[in-house]
Amino acid sequence: MLIQLKDGVYWVGAVDWDIRSFHGYITHMGTTYNAYVVKADRVALVDTVKAPFHDEMMRHVREVVDPRDIDYIVSNHAEPDHSGSLAMVAAEAPQAEVIASERGAPVLKKYYGMDVSTIKEHPELDLGGKTLSFTPVPMAHWPDSMVSYVPEDRLLLSNDAFGQHLASAGRFDDEVDQATLWHEATAYYANILMPLNRSVGRAMKALGGLSIEMIAPSHGVIWRRGIKEILERYLGWNDGNAVPRVVIAYDTMWKSTQEMAYALAEGAASKGVEVRVFNLTENHRSDVITEILEARAVLVGSPTLNNHVYPSVAEFLAYMRGLKPQGKVGAAFGSYGWAGGAKRIVEEEMRQAGVELMDSDLEFSYRPTEDERLRCYEFGAAVAERAKA
Numbered sequence: 001m002l003i004q005l006k007d008g009v010y011w012v013g014a015v016d017w018d019i020r021s022f023h024g025y026i027t028h029m030g031t032t033y034n035a036y037v038v039k040a041d042r043v044a045l046v047d048t049v050k051a052p053f054h055d056e057m058m059r060h061v062r063e064v065v066d067p068r069d070i071d072y073i074v075s076n077h078a079e080p081d082h083s084g085s086l087a088m089v090a091a092e093a094p095q096a097e098v099i100a101s102e103r104g105a106p107v108l109k110k111y112y113g114m115d116v117s118t119i120k121e122h123p124e125l126d127l128g129g130k131t132l133s134f135t136p137v138p139m140a141h142w143p144d145s146m147v148s149y150v151p152e153d154r155l156l157l158s159n160d161a162f163g164q165h166l167a168s169a170g171r172f173d174d175e176v177d178q179a180t181l182w183h184e185a186t187a188y189y190a191n192i193l194m195p196l197n198r199s200v201g202r203a204m205k206a207l208g209g210l211s212i213e214m215i216a217p218s219h220g221v222i223w224r225r226g227i228k229e230i231l232e233r234y235l236g237w238n239d240g241n242a243v244p245r246v247v248i249a250y251d252t253m254w255k256s257t258q259e260m261a262y263a264l265a266e267g268a269a270s271k272g273v274e275v276r277v278f279n280l281t282e283n284h285r286s287d288v289i290t291e292i293l294e295a296r297a298v299l300v301g302s303p304t305l306n307n308h309v310y311p312s313v314a315e316f317l318a319y320m321r322g323l324k325p326q327g328k329v330g331a332a333f334g335s336y337g338w339a340g341g342a343k344r345i346v347e348e349e350m351r352q353a354g355v356e357l358m359d360s361d362l363e364f365s366y367r368p369t370e371d372e373r374l375r376c377y378e379f380g381a382a383v384a385e386r387a388k389a
Contacts, residue, residue: 002063003171005216006153008039008130012060014053017167024319025191025286029184030167033057033081034218036157037064038150041128044072045096046148046157047218051084058092067093072125074132075100075116076159077145078107082218087112099125101136104144119146135206137161139199141192147207154213161203162230164188164220174225183290184220185230189237190293191286194323201238204231240327242296244388245274246380249288250301251281251312256335256367257301263373264299264333264362267380273387280312285319292320296387297329298355299380300346304336309345317349329386330355333362333376340365358383 003011013034019027033049035057043065049057061067070093075083078100086108090098098116100108108114124133130153136146141160148157164184168176193200215223215230223230246268252258261277269275276295278288292298302313309317332346343363351357360379364372 005036005214005222006150006155009150009153009155010037010039010060010064011035011171011216011222012037012045012057012064014049014056015167016050016053022165023192025187025289026284027165029165029180031165031219032167034216034220034222036216037061038127038130038132039065040130042071042125043069044074044125044127044132045070045089045093046074046132047076047082047159048073048085048089050081051088054085054088057085058089068095070096071127072096073098074134074148075104075108076148076157077142077218078104078111079142080111082159083108083111087114090114101134101144101146103136103138104146107144137199137203137206139196140203141196149210151211154211156207156210156212156215158215159218160192161200161217162215162223162234163217166220168221171222172225173221173223176221181221181226185233186293187286187290188219189234190290191323194237194289194293194325197238197240197326200234204234204238237293241294242327243274243294244384245276245291245295246297246299246383246387247288247291247295248275248277248299248301249280249313249316250277250333251279251303251310253303253305253310254367256364257303257333259368259373260333260335260362260364260376261299261301263368263376264380264383267377268384268387270377271381271384271388273384280316285316288316289320289323289325292325292328295328297383298325298350299331299333299383300350301333302342302346303334304340304342307339307341309342313342313346317346317353321349321353324354326354328355329358329383331358331360331362331379331383333360335364335366335368337366358386
């Protein structure tokens with residue numbers, strides 16, 4: 001089915017219903033690889049798709065235009081989920097000039113052996129009735145990232161920015177379940193863009209002067225109704241805005257650390273804040289990070305195993321350290337048998353992740369006593385007060 005965004009602008013991407021892992025985070029809802037044809041007197045194809053989806057994309061392209069009539073192929077970003085079909089498409093459209101950012105050109109050369117033009121030579125393309133202008137947004141995922149803009153339609157082709165990993169039958173934001181959409185948009189920012197906050201902030205400023213009526217990202221649905229809200233949410237996430245929420249992530253061997261986690265949760269809940277509790281064996285690290293994005297406080301608990309952190313907790317901490325959530329307070333807790341030590345390691349990892357640590361002495365031997373559970377409850381309440389501050 002032909003999907004038209006604006007007069008002469010079409011979605012020609014592919015839907016990946018089955019993918020469940022992307023960049024190390026779980027994609028419960030699959031994803032899409034979005035590409036767009038901008039057609040006037042001349043024709044531009046903006047981005048391609050992951051290589052296994054080349055044939056699906058080309059079926060959509062041929063609904064709009066003969067590949068031999070494509071004048072330009074624009075690569076907003078050289079990562080293979082967007083450029084994986086580029087060499088094949090270029091072979092089918094040999095007359096087309098391939099254009100990338102100055103940083104993208106050498107990446108495409110490395111990946112595909114292609115020599116391409118850059119936006120230094122073509123800061124904008126006059127298609128005869130429509131214009132494509134380009135804005136570099138380095139590290140709004142990769143150093144080569146850029147966006148394309150069609151001023152006549154006030155249409156932003158934003159590549160990775162404003163995306164969601166969401167496979168759906170609908171192509172627009174008002175055609176899908178809203179709770180699912182906003183959850184997936186949040187998860188996308190948390191697990192991909194959170195460590196790039198400064199660069200995302202610079203990109204938002206660079207795009208601030210554009211009049212935008214529609215945002216067409218390279219993953220998920222196209223924004224035509226929720227433009228104002230997604231822009232506001234990006235600004236809030238970029239500023240580190242948080243709600244009074246306490247996220248507790250832990251694992252346990254013999255339920256001792258679990259008992260501590262539950263007591264901490266009860267104490268935090270007693271102060272009226274949101275509380276989320278995640279056993280790291282039962283929950284994927286990326287789902288926990290999604291909740292942490294907008295949370296003010298995070299608590300991480302681990303039993304000591306072989307003088308170290310429990311493996312699932314170590315994996316989570318390494319992931320969180322790479323994402324560097326900003327503006328969080330938190331603490332570590334845990335249990336042990338004959339010798340402790342995990343709590344100290346967890347604290348150091350949390351410190352390296354940028355979490356402001358609260359003083360705590362919550363590391364107990366074997367099973368926590370009633371008095372020790374009370375101490376957890378009281379500490380949870382204290383954390384909640386910090387989360388509300």
